[in-house]
Amino acid sequence: MNENEMDVLGASDDDVLGGxxxxxxxxxxxxxxxxxxxxxxxxxxxxxxxxxxxxxxxxAGAFGFGGVVAVTLVAVILAISFGAQxxxxxxxxxxxxxxxxxxxxxxxxxxxxxxxxxxxxxxxxLGNQDAPVTLDVWVDFRCTACEDFNVETLPxxxxxxxxxxxxxxxxxxxxxxxxxxxTTESRDAADAALCxxxxxxxxxYQDWLFANQSPTEKPGAFTLDRLTELAQRAGxxxxxxxxxxxxxxxxAEIVAESQLAPSSLIGVPSFFVNGTALGPGxxxxxxxxxxxxxxxxxALPKTAASxxxxxxxxxxxxxxxxxxxxxxxxxxxxxxxxxxxxELANPLSTxxxxxxxxxxxxxxxxxxxxxxxxxxxxPSLTTSP
Amino acid sequence: xxxxxxxxxxxxxxxxxGSARSGADVEGIDASFEALYRQRYRDVYRYAxxxxxxxxxxxxxxxxxxxxxxxxxxSGHGPAGQALPWLxxxxxxxxxxxxxxxxxLSWLPLASLHSTHEPADDADTGRTEFWLWFDRFARELPARxxxxxxxxxxxxxxxxxxxxxxxxxxxxxxxxxxxACATLRRNPEIWR
Numbered sequence: 001m002n003e004n005e006m007d008v009l010g011a012s013d014d015d016v017l018g019g020x021x022x023x024x025x026x027x028x029x030x031x032x033x034x035x036x037x038x039x040x041x042x043x044x045x046x047x048x049x050x051x052x053x054x055x056x057x058x059x060a061g062a063f064g065f066g067g068v069v070a071v072t073l074v075a076v077i078l079a080i081s082f083g084a085q086x087x088x089x090x091x092x093x094x095x096x097x098x099x100x101x102x103x104x105x106x107x108x109x110x111x112x113x114x115x116x117x118x119x120x121x122x123x124x125x126l127g128n129q130d131a132p133v134t135l136d137v138w139v140d141f142r143c144t145a146c147e148d149f150n151v152e153t154l155p156x157x158x159x160x161x162x163x164x165x166x167x168x169x170x171x172x173x174x175x176x177x178x179x180x181x182x183t184t185e186s187r188d189a190a191d192a193a194l195c196x197x198x199x200x201x202x203x204x205y206q207d208w209l210f211a212n213q214s215p216t217e218k219p220g221a222f223t224l225d226r227l228t229e230l231a232q233r234a235g236x237x238x239x240x241x242x243x244x245x246x247x248x249x250x251x252a253e254i255v256a257e258s259q260l261a262p263s264s265l266i267g268v269p270s271f272f273v274n275g276t277a278l279g280p281g282x283x284x285x286x287x288x289x290x291x292x293x294x295x296x297x298x299a300l301p302k303t304a305a306s307x308x309x310x311x312x313x314x315x316x317x318x319x320x321x322x323x324x325x326x327x328x329x330x331x332x333x334x335x336x337x338x339x340x341x342x343e344l345a346n347p348l349s350t351x352x353x354x355x356x357x358x359x360x361x362x363x364x365x366x367x368x369x370x371x372x373x374x375x376x377x378x379p380s381l382t383t384s385p
Numbered sequence: 386x387x388x389x390x391x392x393x394x395x396x397x398x399x400x401x402x403g404s405a406r407s408g409a410d411v412e413g414i415d416a417s418f419e420a421l422y423r424q425r426y427r428d429v430y431r432y433a434x435x436x437x438x439x440x441x442x443x444x445x446x447x448x449x450x451x452x453x454x455x456x457x458x459x460s461g462h463g464p465a466g467q468a469l470p471w472l473x474x475x476x477x478x479x480x481x482x483x484x485x486x487x488x489x490l491s492w493l494p495l496a497s498l499h500s501t502h503e504p505a506d507d508a509d510t511g512r513t514e515f516w517l518w519f520d521r522f523a524r525e526l527p528a529r530x531x532x533x534x535x536x537x538x539x540x541x542x543x544x545x546x547x548x549x550x551x552x553x554x555x556x557x558x559x560x561x562x563x564x565a566c567a568t569l570r571r572n573p574e575i576w577r
Contacts, residue, residue, distance in 0.1 A: 019576030
């Protein structure tokens with residue numbers, strides 16, 4: 001043991017705590033100034049919304065279930081809904097932007113988690129069309145467990161699989177709750193979402209839908225008026241959206257899709273990874289991120305890891321990050337390529353497991369040659385801007 | 386807004402807070418709470434940020450914590466003693482709620498935080514460095530030891546108050562601190 005090590009082991013608690021305090025103090029610049037205090041705006045003594053419905057079960061018989069299977073189905077359903085207890089125990093915190101409202105009128109709140117807009121999308125498909133794995137997700141916009149998926153699991157899937165172009169996610173409608181209360185709000189919400197898809201804004205709009213669903217799954221949240229207001233808030237082109245929604249343009253295809261859904265589907269949200277149904281999650285409830293991720297990993301081509309980033313000289317530009325670079329997306333933008341392209345060209349370690357914040361001056365990043373060479377050479381490469 | 390305040394706090398409750406009988410006194414309550422808010426916002430935010438490691442979540446939780454504190458304050462359920470431990474207690478419940486909701490029962494490694502939570506565009510060197518360090522710190526220490534050090538960072542909280550927040554005794558707080566120090570002593574790069 002050298003002198004230095006002796007020194008460390010002999011350090012007093014005060015030394016250690018002082019050192020930790022000093023390091024923690026680096027957080028100070030990250031703290032914002034308090035926003036103006038608005039009494040009442042946030043004083044929601046009634047924020048708790050009670051229990052959640054964990055998994056929406058498709059009613060037996062609704063889409064051709066026979067009486068024979070009903071008994072088995074009930075057993076499965078019980079297992080699923082009991083297993084899900086506890087994993088969703090607490091009420092949803094009300095979004096900070098909730099505004100006090102007159103009784104009977106649901107406030108419109110901004111989504112707390114927003115689907116990134118810099119990813120390739122095509123209607124209800126999110127991600128690169130050529131991604132090796134497809135995750136089909138069946139949802140009902142009124143289903144609270146679907147919202148949980150949307151807020152908790154989807155962002156992680158996007159960061160870890162969609163962004164690196166390993167996965168594309170396709171949403172489908174399974175109208176479950178309408179048939180339970182005799183309304184058409186699930187269908188209308190799905191129609192509105194497809195109207196948004198017509199404008200290429202399905203993903204933005206569905207964030208708003210889920211954020212504004214009824215926490216009790218009761219009707220009233222997705223009236224045509226409210227769907228219209230949500231569209232306005234989501235920034236849709238209202239001249240196209242309104243006629244689309246009021247005419248029920250997509251209703252028929254939504255109902256057809258729902259009825260033609262695989263018969264193995266008993267509830268929402270349900271998942272298929274490359275066409276294979278993903279059973280209930282480990283706890284018996286809705287599949288968690290870990291469940292879905294494991295299924296995706298298993299479906300990913302085995303050779304991908306070894307063949308993906310052979311960085312051959314001459315086909316890549318070796319770019320050294322400067323202190324002016326703020327983020328990987330900034331660097332990708334500089335070369336006119338997408339983050340996914342950038343990521344495919346680099347060893348995984350470059351991306352610190354997709355934490356795009358971690359870049360540092362002097363770090364080496366490979367820019368795929370074919371993506372930038374057809375355009376005139378980028379002047380900022382050699383002559384700094 | 387004043388109307389809301391008067392409705393929420395009963396007359397009796399208002400008296401308990403400070404012999405309030407008129408709208409002017411209600412404004413007095415608002416003013417004293419606002420002073421607390423301005424004084425402590427960053428403290429509560431820091432705690433929430435270090436516990437949740439997401440600026441977005443920290444902002445939500447801080448806003449909600451003060452919202453709840455205000456409702457309690459107006460209805461006469463303000464702090465029995467010091468305001469700060471009381472605020473932290475409210476915040477801590479919200480942090481735990483949110484942690485459960487996100488199934489982050491144990492702390493996620495930094496790598497699994499995704500970019501939607503930490504927008505890449507406002508990354509700067511100091512920020513990145515801090516989170517890299519914090520990730521290391523968080524990986525070495527179990528959750529409770531970590532939390533106790535985060536609370537200890539707040540110089541105006543003493544061990545009995547930290548114990549109150551965590552629901553343990555002051556001596557249990559000191560023992561957590563000692564264990565944390567023992568762990569950290571073996572990892573000098575975290576504190577040197």
